[in-house]
Amino acid sequence: MSSPLTIALPKGRLYDRVQKHFETKGIFFEFEKRKLVAYDREENLKIYLVKNSDLPTYVAHGIAGMGICGEDVILESGHHFHKLLPFSFGGTSLSLAGLKDFSMEDRGGPLTIATSYTEMTRRYFHDQGIPVKIIKLNGSVELAPVLGLAPCIVDLVETGSTLKANNLEVFQKLHDIKVHLIANPAYYKIHYKAINKFIGQIRED
């Protein structure tokens, strides 16, 4: 029997969607309490459960040959991966948002933005020729305008309910974000037959 393909999956809401999708394709797995490594029932896959923003690190180092994550995570990491398969679930957008009464025009000086996505934010506003001051946060970014840390945020928006609950609104969309199966290029070269078979199995109808 050949050794299992290795794949990293992100903790959080995307994990549940991936697990459900895999089940519809006959791939079953679950993580025992607090465990971070699991195999699917057939032992064709060795699965690592990692923090979303760490996923590219594991795939770039070849620890996990493949991963499933949003383009936000891929672009922010700066690593190069093969994007093997897009998924229809988990789509979001990276957007600039802030308090409803904030006016971009009246700001006077650089636009202060709190975000976890410092690289994508820097690149986007640099390309637009808009000077920005970026404050890095790791989560609950919507608090920043509410508490006065920064008038604006750049964050993922899916349903919009987190913004709404904090009296914030979208000013501008920066990127549409899709979820992809990615692979380490060297790993793909070695395991392309098994990976292509796996892609055939998990492809959406």
Ligand code: PRP
């Ligand atoms: C993400 C994102 C927003 C929220 C958007 O956060 O950072 O806060 O989801 O989703 P919505 O538009 O459906 O409300 P997540 O829940 O992953 O946690 P985080 O704040 O720790 O990033």
